Amino acid sequence: MARIAVIGSFVMDNVARMQKFPAAGETVSGESIARFPGGKGANQCVAAARLGGDAIMCGMLGRDSDGEAFREILRAEGISDEYVFSCDLPTAVAQVQVDGSGQNRICVIPSANYAFGQREIERIDGVLKGAELAVFQFELRPEVTRELIVRAKSYGTKVLLNPAPAAKPERELFGRVDYLTPNERELSALTGLPTETEEEVTAAAKALLACGVGAVVATLGARGALVADKHGCEMIAGYAVKAVDTVAAGDSFNGALAVALSEGRTLREAVRFANATGALTVQRAGAIPSLPRREEVEAFIAARS
Numbered sequence: 504m505a506r507i508a509v510i511g512s513f514v515m516d517n518v519a520r521m522q523k524f525p526a527a528g529e530t531v532s533g534e535s536i537a538r539f540p541g542g543k544g545a546n547q548c549v550a551a552a553r554l555g556g557d558a559i560m561c562g563m564l565g566r567d568s569d570g571e572a573f574r575e576i577l578r579a580e581g582i583s584d585e586y587v588f589s590c591d592l593p594t595a596v597a598q599v600q601v602d603g604s605g606q607n608r609i610c611v612i613p614s615a616n617y618a619f620g621q622r623e624i625e626r627i628d629g630v631l632k633g634a635e636l637a638v639f640q641f642e643l644r645p646e647v648t649r650e651l652i653v654r655a656k657s658y659g660t661k662v663l664l665n666p667a668p669a670a671k672p673e674r675e676l677f678g679r680v681d682y683l684t685p686n687e688r689e690l691s692a693l694t695g696l697p698t699e700t701e702e703e704v705t706a707a708a709k710a711l712l713a714c715g716v717g718a719v720v721a722t723l724g725a726r727g728a729l730v731a732d733k734h735g736c737e738m739i740a741g742y743a744v745k746a747v748d749t750v751a752a753g754d755s756f757n758g759a760l761a762v763a764l765s766e767g768r769t770l771r772e773a774v775r776f777a778n779a780t781g782a783l784t785v786q787r788a789g790a791i792p793s794l795p796r797r798e799e800v801e802a803f804i805a806a807r808s
């Protein structure tokens with residue numbers, strides 16, 4: 504099976520549930536607070552592993568109890584931690600708010616994730632060379648992610664970039680990205696274009712293709728995802744489900760996309776599989792605890808066909 508290397512973040516999420524997000528200066532009563540393991544990199548890697556992908560994680564943890572908890576999770580999921588390094592900064596944490604409709608707001612304190620630097624880039628060079636697909640997000644230092652993408656591409660490894668949280672990298676990076684997976688907000692940040700309507704999303708995706716991106720998969724929540732590549736633009740419908748917690752929905756989508764592509768499925772087939780994975784994820788609380796296994800996704804697709 505083709506190897507998927509996920510290079511990215513670990514974050515311990517502190518999740519407060521409330522009916523309505525507080526406005527600036529407002530205090531609201533919440534319903535619960537809980538800690539869940541997350542981080543876009545870790546979420547995507549665990550998602551891929553649970554779906555049967557040959558996934559390996561590269562990242563940075565603190566030498567603390569959260570770091571140990573993440574190593575234990577990787578062991579339980581059968582993911583090697585050989586390229587998960589430790590530093591003296593604390594493992595990253597996030598403050599997450601989830602409202603009554605399952606929508607989220609997140610603030611991440613990067614801590615150990617930002618200690619992943621040049622030394623670690625050199626140490627994972629062989630991983631980048633050996634992988635079929637390398638998966639990145641924007642939760643490591645921007646210059647680190649940039650160099651890793653440049654290296655991966657120079658080795659002929661396919662690059663999947665989930666440009667989250669929203670940022671605007673230098674234009675020349677786009678030509679090195681095979682699959683770019685922004686949500687509407689990130690798509691707008693990348694292009695400077697509006698992304699309110701499907702027509703606007705299509706125009707923004709086409710603008711990225713013109714910059715050299717191989718394929719754009721714009722994730723549009725419950726509506727599904729818009730695929731734009733050399734074959735044209737197509738909306739792949741999502742699944743209507745009741746969302747409890749949307750945290751890690753995009754990550755499970757990306758993990759699923761990586762697995763389906765690594766199995767040789769077409770991009771459109773891979774997006775259908777990823778839509779189903781995301782639909783299952785939003786029905787459960789937490790980041791890593793909400794990620795479904797392969798059998799569940801296949802049963803869900805069969806039940807909805």
Ligand code: RIB
Pocket residue numbers: 512514515516540541542543546597609611642750751752753754790
């Ligand atoms: O994408 C969701 C993730 O973003 C959360 O788990 C949080 O840790 C942030 O990194």
